[in-house]
Amino acid sequence: MPTFFIEQFGCRATQADGAAIERQLLDRGCTSAATPTTADIVVLNTCTVTASADAQARDAIRRLHAANPAVRLIVTGCYAQRAPEELAALPGVSWVVGNSHKPQIPLLIDSLSSVTPPNSANDFFPVAALHSDSTVPFHSFVGAELAPPNSPHLAKILTGNIFDRAEFLSAPVLGGEGNHTRPTLKIQDGCDSRCSYCVIPFVRGKSRSLPSDRVIEEIRRLTVGQALLPVRSESLRAPLQAREIVLSGINLGTYGRDLSPRVEFEDLLRRILGETSVERLRISSIEPLDVTQDLVDLFASTDRIAQHFHMPLQSASNRILAAMHRWYRAEHYARRIELVHERLPHAAIGADVITGFPGETEDDHAVTLAFIESLPFTYLHVFSFSKRPGTKAAALSNEVPGAIIKRRARELRALGEKKSAAFRQSQISRTLRVLTLHPSNELPDRQTSSLSSNYLRVFVGGVFPANQWLDVRLNSCQGTCLVGRVSESVFLPM
């Protein structure tokens, strides 16, 4: 069996796919390598959400090939689904496997250990070898004829119609804030919306959900320490008795609409609270109109769901929201924020904002700034518009010049930082329950990094093991963090 390494890019959903591939490979008896340079096969799991994500993947391929020309590179993920021919033409790439065929990568790797690798455009990999115990039929086998005609590098391309895919690839993954402490579980994939700037539906397909029984099973395994999670820098698989679990998806609020019988997202949350011992659940991101009264009431009824709402805004100009094919207007969004703030005045409320969408004027930008200023946001994620081939927005001609986009992004980020600082300041003198995190380099001496329910990074005086609950009284701000001391007792159970 060859050794493998999975190089991850992109969002948590993509990382969950990578973790699932890793789990499948390890279950089949493959051995993981500690570094990409010592592996026989490297699987690059790519993202394509922006042009710079594409560039990052291409750079990584070139770097890996230069460092170890013998390594076989299998490139998969969203970029591989969107533009397989671009990747197939890069040096060192053996296979490009779209998201449509990602579940078959383990079969491909098994076979690579016994079959001579293809070395020309006509030397197709024997598909029959991959069929041996596959339950997923190949839809299409698009050959290297898609590579530029004179390209010296002719990788094989394996991709098909993503909208035909119904299977769900997911395994818990460690990542995000508090890297090694709080696993993320992807429970929903794909999207049925068509925001005009977004390439995701075309590379991830229709919305589909992890069945509720599987969600419960995964959460139980995580909370009792039976799940083995990939940890890159250590033993590659580490058991963890997770106290906080992050639920993620591409469009999480649509969870369960494809299941039969249909399951409402709120009902799934109630079931998790009732049937598992998870101590804190966090929702990664949810579209504003899915933030219903019922959901907010549920959040307010328990301390086992983090008081944290991340709701993509994108713009507060109704003209731009319409051009983006977003289905709400600024006043609807504001109402959802008020709903949260009325019930949970200390909740973290974050938003994604895109600046520089084609046709965005100074007035549109000013409307967005004023809207954000007027609402109790606690942080912002600001993105510059990036033209994605195949989307409606890519065909729009009234592009905003790059220098203007940069300036608007700077202004939005400055506003986001101002709102975050005001929120941190408002929390001083409060006592919050925090979860201690695994140590990171940024940590000051004799302090422990931790995360609150309302998504504040807190440095706690003293050294405590990771993954413990502490009640901490906040007494000052330090950069983008708060500083506090344990108020009374240190305790393990919540």
Ligand code: SF4
């Ligand atoms: S909701 Fe819109 S932005 Fe989000 S994944 Fe779907 S199409 Fe893309």
